[in-house]
Amino acid sequence: MITQRLHTELDQAGLHASFLVRDLNTGHEIGINPDTPYATASLVKIPLALATLQRIHQGELDGATPLHIKPDGPTLGPTGLGRFRHPASIAIDDLLHLAMSLSDNIAADALFDLTPPAHVTQTLHQHHIHGITVRHRIRDLNETPAERLAPDETHLAHTLAIQAQTAGHGHRIPQLDVTLANSGTARAHVDLLQALWKPTTIHPDTAARLRALMADNLIRHRLAPEFDTDASTWSSKTGTVLNHRHEVGVVEHKSGEAYAIAALTASQVPARQQPAAEALIGRAARILRDHLRAN
Numbered sequence: 001m002i003t004q005r006l007h008t009e010l011d012q013a014g015l016h017a018s019f020l021v022r023d024l025n026t027g028h029e030i031g032i033n034p035d036t037p038y039a040t041a042s043l044v045k046i047p048l049a050l051a052t053l054q055r056i057h058q059g060e061l062d063g064a065t066p067l068h069i070k071p072d073g074p075t076l077g078p079t080g081l082g083r084f085r086h087p088a089s090i091a092i093d094d095l096l097h098l099a100m101s102l103s104d105n106i107a108a109d110a111l112f113d114l115t116p117p118a119h120v121t122q123t124l125h126q127h128h129i130h131g132i133t134v135r136h137r138i139r140d141l142n143e144t145p146a147e148r149l150a151p152d153e154t155h156l157a158h159t160l161a162i163q164a165q166t167a168g169h170g171h172r173i174p175q176l177d178v179t180l181a182n183s184g185t186a187r188a189h190v191d192l193l194q195a196l197w198k199p200t201t202i203h204p205d206t207a208a209r210l211r212a213l214m215a216d217n218l219i220r221h222r223l224a225p226e227f228d229t230d231a232s233t234w235s236s237k238t239g240t241v242l243n244h245r246h247e248v249g250v251v252e253h254k255s256g257e258a259y260a261i262a263a264l265t266a267s268q269v270p271a272r273q274q275p276a277a278e279a280l281i282g283r284a285a286r287i288l289r290d291h292l293r294a295n
Contacts, residue, residue, distance in 0.1 A: 014268040020186040041239035051123040063093035075139040080104030100213040131188025158270040186262035193260035226286035
Protein backbone atom coordinates (compact mmCIF):
# COMPACT_ATOMS: atom_id res chain seq x y z
CA MET A 1 0.00 0.00 0.00
CA ILE A 2 1.32 3.44 -0.99
CA THR A 3 0.88 4.99 2.46
CA GLN A 4 2.74 2.18 4.21
CA ARG A 5 5.58 2.34 1.72
CA LEU A 6 5.94 6.09 2.19
CA HIS A 7 5.69 5.78 5.97
CA THR A 8 8.59 3.31 5.89
CA GLU A 9 10.66 5.55 3.62
CA LEU A 10 10.08 8.59 5.82
CA ASP A 11 10.93 6.60 8.93
CA GLN A 12 14.16 5.33 7.38
CA ALA A 13 15.10 8.93 6.61
CA GLY A 14 14.54 9.87 10.26
CA LEU A 15 11.28 11.73 9.73
CA HIS A 16 8.24 11.35 11.95
CA ALA A 17 5.54 12.65 9.63
CA SER A 18 1.86 13.42 9.24
CA PHE A 19 0.39 14.06 5.78
CA LEU A 20 -3.07 14.66 4.38
CA VAL A 21 -4.04 15.39 0.77
CA ARG A 22 -7.66 16.22 -0.06
CA ASP A 23 -9.33 16.78 -3.41
CA LEU A 24 -11.25 20.00 -2.76
CA ASN A 25 -13.76 19.22 -5.50
CA THR A 26 -14.69 15.68 -4.44
CA GLY A 27 -13.66 15.49 -0.77
CA HIS A 28 -11.62 12.33 -1.40
CA GLU A 29 -8.42 12.19 0.61
CA ILE A 30 -5.35 10.14 1.45
CA GLY A 31 -3.01 10.53 4.41
CA ILE A 32 -0.37 9.24 6.77
CA ASN A 33 -1.16 9.69 10.49
CA PRO A 34 -3.25 12.82 9.69
CA ASP A 35 -4.61 13.21 13.23
CA THR A 36 -1.27 13.36 15.07
CA PRO A 37 -0.80 16.82 16.65
CA TYR A 38 2.41 18.80 16.15
CA ALA A 39 3.73 22.11 17.44
CA THR A 40 3.00 24.28 14.41
CA ALA A 41 5.50 27.17 14.58
CA SER A 42 4.76 29.72 11.81
CA LEU A 43 1.76 27.84 10.46
CA VAL A 44 -0.07 29.79 13.18
CA LYS A 45 0.19 32.85 10.95
CA ILE A 46 -2.63 31.52 8.74
CA PRO A 47 -5.29 31.58 11.49
CA LEU A 48 -3.79 34.87 12.74
CA ALA A 49 -4.27 36.37 9.28
CA LEU A 50 -7.80 34.98 9.10
CA ALA A 51 -8.77 36.53 12.44
CA THR A 52 -7.18 39.87 11.49
CA LEU A 53 -8.84 39.99 8.07
CA GLN A 54 -12.19 39.07 9.58
CA ARG A 55 -11.92 41.95 12.03
CA ILE A 56 -11.03 44.28 9.15
CA HIS A 57 -14.06 43.08 7.19
CA GLN A 58 -16.30 43.60 10.22
CA GLY A 59 -15.00 47.14 10.70
CA GLU A 60 -13.26 46.44 14.02
CA LEU A 61 -9.88 47.23 12.46
CA ASP A 62 -8.81 49.48 9.59
CA GLY A 63 -6.20 47.90 7.34
CA ALA A 64 -4.74 51.34 6.62
CA THR A 65 -3.99 52.03 10.30
CA PRO A 66 -0.22 52.38 10.81
CA LEU A 67 1.50 50.66 13.73
CA HIS A 68 4.81 51.90 15.13
CA ILE A 69 7.41 49.11 15.05
CA LYS A 70 10.68 49.25 16.97
CA PRO A 71 13.49 46.94 15.85
CA ASP A 72 14.65 46.37 19.44
CA GLY A 73 11.39 44.81 20.64
CA PRO A 74 10.98 41.41 22.33
CA THR A 75 10.39 39.49 19.09
CA LEU A 76 13.29 38.42 16.87
CA GLY A 77 13.31 37.22 13.30
CA PRO A 78 15.70 36.46 10.44
CA THR A 79 13.59 38.21 7.76
CA GLY A 80 11.66 41.40 7.15
CA LEU A 81 11.38 43.68 10.16
CA GLY A 82 13.92 41.53 11.99
CA ARG A 83 16.53 43.12 9.70
CA PHE A 84 15.32 46.70 10.19
CA ARG A 85 17.73 49.04 11.97
CA HIS A 86 15.33 51.93 12.60
CA PRO A 87 11.74 52.36 13.84
CA ALA A 88 9.05 52.29 11.17
CA SER A 89 5.32 52.88 10.83
CA ILE A 90 3.63 50.10 8.86
CA ALA A 91 -0.07 49.67 8.04
CA ILE A 92 -1.94 46.59 9.28
CA ASP A 93 -2.53 45.46 5.69
CA ASP A 94 1.20 45.58 5.00
CA LEU A 95 2.02 43.74 8.22
CA LEU A 96 -0.25 40.96 6.98
CA HIS A 97 1.76 40.79 3.77
CA LEU A 98 5.06 40.64 5.66
CA ALA A 99 3.80 37.98 8.08
CA MET A 100 2.52 35.73 5.31
CA SER A 101 4.92 36.27 2.41
CA LEU A 102 8.18 36.50 4.41
CA SER A 103 7.00 34.74 7.59
CA ASP A 104 8.00 37.94 9.40
CA ASN A 105 7.85 37.23 13.14
CA ILE A 106 7.83 40.86 14.25
CA ALA A 107 4.96 41.66 11.88
CA ALA A 108 3.04 38.65 13.20
CA ASP A 109 3.45 39.69 16.83
CA ALA A 110 2.31 43.23 16.01
CA LEU A 111 -0.87 41.60 14.68
CA PHE A 112 -1.12 39.38 17.77
CA ASP A 113 -1.00 42.55 19.88
CA LEU A 114 -4.24 43.56 18.14
CA THR A 115 -5.85 40.10 18.12
CA PRO A 116 -4.57 37.88 20.97
CA PRO A 117 -4.11 34.09 20.63
CA ALA A 118 -7.38 33.21 22.40
CA HIS A 119 -9.33 35.38 19.96
CA VAL A 120 -7.61 33.65 17.02
CA THR A 121 -8.61 30.21 18.33
CA GLN A 122 -12.16 31.47 18.87
CA THR A 123 -12.27 32.63 15.25
CA LEU A 124 -11.37 29.13 14.07
CA HIS A 125 -14.12 27.64 16.20
CA GLN A 126 -16.63 30.11 14.76
CA HIS A 127 -15.93 28.55 11.38
CA HIS A 128 -16.14 24.98 12.72
CA ILE A 129 -12.40 24.41 12.42
CA HIS A 130 -11.17 22.29 15.32
CA GLY A 131 -7.82 20.67 15.96
CA ILE A 132 -5.76 23.89 15.80
CA THR A 133 -5.07 25.70 19.07
CA VAL A 134 -3.34 29.10 19.27
CA ARG A 135 -1.80 29.65 22.69
CA HIS A 136 1.09 32.11 22.38
CA ARG A 137 2.74 34.80 20.30
CA ILE A 138 5.65 34.16 17.95
CA ARG A 139 8.16 35.69 20.38
CA ASP A 140 7.93 32.54 22.52
CA LEU A 141 9.67 30.68 19.68
CA ASN A 142 12.73 32.87 20.28
CA GLU A 143 13.35 31.14 23.62
CA THR A 144 14.27 27.60 22.55
CA PRO A 145 17.66 26.03 23.36
CA ALA A 146 18.88 27.06 19.89
CA GLU A 147 18.88 30.74 20.92
CA ARG A 148 20.99 29.99 24.02
CA LEU A 149 23.75 28.20 22.15
CA ALA A 150 26.47 29.42 19.80
CA PRO A 151 25.74 29.02 16.05
CA ASP A 152 28.21 26.12 15.79
CA GLU A 153 26.34 24.31 18.59
CA THR A 154 22.92 24.26 16.91
CA HIS A 155 23.15 20.49 16.54
CA LEU A 156 23.02 20.23 20.34
CA ALA A 157 19.65 22.02 20.40
CA HIS A 158 18.35 19.62 17.76
CA THR A 159 19.64 16.66 19.74
CA LEU A 160 17.74 17.91 22.78
CA ALA A 161 14.61 18.44 20.68
CA ILE A 162 14.81 14.85 19.44
CA GLN A 163 15.50 13.26 22.81
CA ALA A 164 13.14 15.33 24.98
CA GLN A 165 9.82 14.15 23.53
CA THR A 166 7.64 12.09 25.84
CA ALA A 167 5.61 9.02 24.89
CA GLY A 168 2.36 11.02 25.07
CA HIS A 169 3.54 13.66 22.55
CA GLY A 170 4.51 16.02 25.35
CA HIS A 171 7.93 17.64 25.32
CA ARG A 172 10.43 19.05 27.79
CA ILE A 173 10.90 21.98 25.41
CA PRO A 174 7.69 24.02 25.85
CA GLN A 175 7.70 25.30 22.26
CA LEU A 176 7.42 21.68 21.05
CA ASP A 177 4.89 20.46 23.64
CA VAL A 178 1.51 20.17 21.92
CA THR A 179 -0.27 20.88 25.22
CA LEU A 180 1.59 24.18 25.72
CA ALA A 181 2.58 25.41 22.26
CA ASN A 182 0.57 26.46 19.24
CA SER A 183 -0.48 23.10 17.86
CA GLY A 184 -2.55 21.39 15.21
CA THR A 185 -2.99 18.33 13.03
CA ALA A 186 -2.65 17.82 9.31
CA ARG A 187 -6.40 17.18 9.10
CA ALA A 188 -7.25 20.42 10.90
CA HIS A 189 -4.99 22.43 8.58
CA VAL A 190 -6.58 20.84 5.51
CA ASP A 191 -9.98 21.73 7.00
CA LEU A 192 -8.77 25.33 7.30
CA LEU A 193 -7.54 25.34 3.70
CA GLN A 194 -10.87 23.95 2.52
CA ALA A 195 -12.70 26.68 4.45
CA LEU A 196 -10.58 29.28 2.61
CA TRP A 197 -10.80 27.77 -0.88
CA LYS A 198 -14.44 26.66 -0.61
CA PRO A 199 -15.82 29.25 1.82
CA THR A 200 -19.19 28.71 3.44
CA THR A 201 -18.99 30.57 6.77
CA ILE A 202 -15.92 32.73 5.99
CA HIS A 203 -16.83 35.81 3.96
CA PRO A 204 -15.72 35.34 0.33
CA ASP A 205 -13.74 38.61 0.33
CA THR A 206 -11.85 37.59 3.47
CA ALA A 207 -11.10 34.15 2.06
CA ALA A 208 -9.94 35.61 -1.27
CA ARG A 209 -7.57 38.04 0.46
CA LEU A 210 -6.01 35.26 2.53
CA ARG A 211 -5.65 33.02 -0.53
CA ALA A 212 -3.82 35.89 -2.26
CA LEU A 213 -1.49 36.31 0.73
CA MET A 214 -0.66 32.60 0.65
CA ALA A 215 0.00 32.79 -3.11
CA ASP A 216 2.61 35.49 -2.36
CA ASN A 217 4.58 33.21 -0.03
CA LEU A 218 8.27 33.51 -0.92
CA ILE A 219 9.51 30.55 1.17
CA ARG A 220 9.21 27.89 -1.49
CA HIS A 221 11.90 25.25 -0.92
CA ARG A 222 9.79 22.52 0.69
CA LEU A 223 6.66 21.60 -1.30
CA ALA A 224 6.60 24.22 -4.06
CA PRO A 225 9.21 22.42 -6.24
CA GLU A 226 6.76 19.51 -6.56
CA PHE A 227 3.60 21.51 -7.27
CA ASP A 228 4.45 24.87 -8.84
CA THR A 229 4.33 24.66 -12.65
CA ASP A 230 3.24 26.77 -15.62
CA ALA A 231 -0.09 24.92 -15.48
CA SER A 232 -0.67 25.22 -11.74
CA THR A 233 -0.55 27.64 -8.81
CA TRP A 234 0.87 26.78 -5.40
CA SER A 235 -0.28 28.84 -2.38
CA SER A 236 1.12 27.93 1.02
CA LYS A 237 2.66 28.68 4.39
CA THR A 238 5.64 27.01 6.04
CA GLY A 239 6.44 26.50 9.70
CA THR A 240 9.87 25.66 11.13
CA VAL A 241 11.17 25.41 14.67
CA LEU A 242 14.12 23.26 15.75
CA ASN A 243 13.57 19.79 14.22
CA HIS A 244 10.00 20.54 13.07
CA ARG A 245 9.50 21.23 9.36
CA HIS A 246 5.97 21.86 8.08
CA GLU A 247 4.12 23.23 5.09
CA VAL A 248 0.44 23.44 4.21
CA GLY A 249 -0.99 24.70 0.95
CA VAL A 250 -3.23 24.27 -2.07
CA VAL A 251 -2.26 23.40 -5.62
CA GLU A 252 -4.73 24.64 -8.24
CA HIS A 253 -4.55 23.39 -11.82
CA LYS A 254 -5.78 25.20 -14.92
CA SER A 255 -8.06 22.19 -15.46
CA GLY A 256 -10.01 23.19 -12.34
CA GLU A 257 -8.56 20.53 -10.05
CA ALA A 258 -7.55 21.72 -6.57
CA TYR A 259 -5.85 19.76 -3.79
CA ALA A 260 -5.25 20.85 -0.19
CA ILE A 261 -2.04 19.40 1.24
CA ALA A 262 -0.64 19.40 4.77
CA ALA A 263 2.78 18.01 5.68
CA LEU A 264 3.86 18.14 9.34
CA THR A 265 7.19 16.54 10.25
CA ALA A 266 9.75 16.16 13.03
CA SER A 267 13.26 15.07 12.09
CA GLN A 268 15.24 12.62 14.21
CA VAL A 269 18.52 13.81 12.65
CA PRO A 270 20.35 16.45 14.76
CA ALA A 271 21.17 18.95 12.02
CA ARG A 272 19.75 22.36 11.16
CA GLN A 273 20.21 22.08 7.39
CA GLN A 274 18.66 18.94 5.89
CA PRO A 275 18.06 19.43 2.16
CA ALA A 276 17.48 15.70 1.61
CA ALA A 277 14.71 15.71 4.23
CA GLU A 278 13.13 18.81 2.66
CA ALA A 279 13.15 17.10 -0.74
CA LEU A 280 11.66 13.90 0.67
CA ILE A 281 8.81 15.82 2.33
CA GLY A 282 7.90 17.35 -1.01
CA ARG A 283 8.24 14.08 -2.91
CA ALA A 284 6.05 12.21 -0.41
CA ALA A 285 3.35 14.86 -0.71
CA ARG A 286 3.53 14.67 -4.51
CA ILE A 287 3.27 10.86 -4.51
CA LEU A 288 0.18 11.01 -2.28
CA ARG A 289 -1.42 13.67 -4.49
CA ASP A 290 -0.66 11.71 -7.66
CA HIS A 291 -2.09 8.52 -6.14
CA LEU A 292 -5.29 10.33 -5.12
CA ARG A 293 -5.53 11.93 -8.56
CA ALA A 294 -5.19 8.58 -10.32
CA ASN A 295 -7.81 6.87 -8.19
